């Protein structure tokens with residue numbers, strides 16, 4: 001009897017989701033040495049060895065594999081390492097982060113985590129743009145190549161090599177989330193069929209993917225907690241922001257806190273994407289401030305000043321006030337940040353379906369995000385896109 005009850009409990013537990021370890025930032029980043037235990041919403045009995053499920057599977061090549069390209073596509077048909085199996089409780093958190101077999105498990109968990117976040121914003125499952133040819137996404141956990149890429153039916157992860165230190169991208173949540181961002185965008189807008197090299201679609205795709213990475217990162221409770229504790233609730237990184245940006249260990253934040261306008265960037269796609277990313281980040285920070293004011297955690301005057309032109313005195317005053325409020329009510333700060341994150345994530349996700357990939361312009365994409373935003377978010381987005389010279393001023 002006892003046994004039966006335990007079994008029933010255990011399988012119930014598996015229906016609630018499946019446990020994995022994820023490093024929100026690669027483990028060599030100070031403060032992020034330990035992984036987070038996360039529950040993915042997919043039931044344990046829907047995940048097979050690999051891990052694999054109905055929409056994706058991981059392969060881990062045994063020998064050197066050449067990266068995929070136009071002439072080489074999935075499925076992977078060479079010898080691979082044995083597919084990783086879950087523990088006896090059907091969860092994957094019994095696999096040690098130090099084990100070699102952790103790489104495919106971590107890569108899978110990151111892809112699923114990001115997809116879970118964005119499917120919630122979009123409001124339905126994402127159907128891969130390549131599903132006519134390949135029903136499932138192939139995740140290649142390890143390629144001997146200093147890059148990571150997503151393409152038609154695949155997402156493959158190489159190894160970064162900085163000064164001779166080799167770090168697998170399979171442990172890098174930023175990189176994986178960015179690549180999943182590309183796949184989500186193409187799946188929602190459709191694949192462009194006729195584009196010139198300099199087309200805005202590529203720029204928007206890089207911006208969107210970095211924002212996917214930033215917003216997905218903000219879904220780790222521990223990451224939000226660390227970010228707020230380190231800044232003592234003050235994301236007002238504008239004057240001080242540059243200093244923050246240079247020292248911020250979170251890659252996504254470092255990238256998003258930039259001042260670039262369209263007239264100041266080069267033609268290179270990642271450079272051209274910066275103003276769009278910056279406008280989105282500024283909007284999250286401003287919404288965060290208004291949420292703080294509503295919760296009685298910050299002075300209302302915070303909303304009246306142009307954050308980009310704040311002088312040192314104002315900045316110091318706000319910093320002191322927020323630090324005090326943060327000490328007293330850290331939870332209110334977390335709620336403010338997650339509310340701001342979700343308002344912007346929702347607007348972005350809702351804007352995708354209406355975008356036409358062949359004729360997409362950055363201005364058109366910005367207007368679509370504004371149109372999809374709620375009444376509190378839309379005007380902030382509009383001002384920030386205008387300041388970045390992505391859309392005209394009213």
Ligand SMILES: [Zn+2]
Nearest residue numbers: 178182206209
């Ligand atoms: Zn990219």
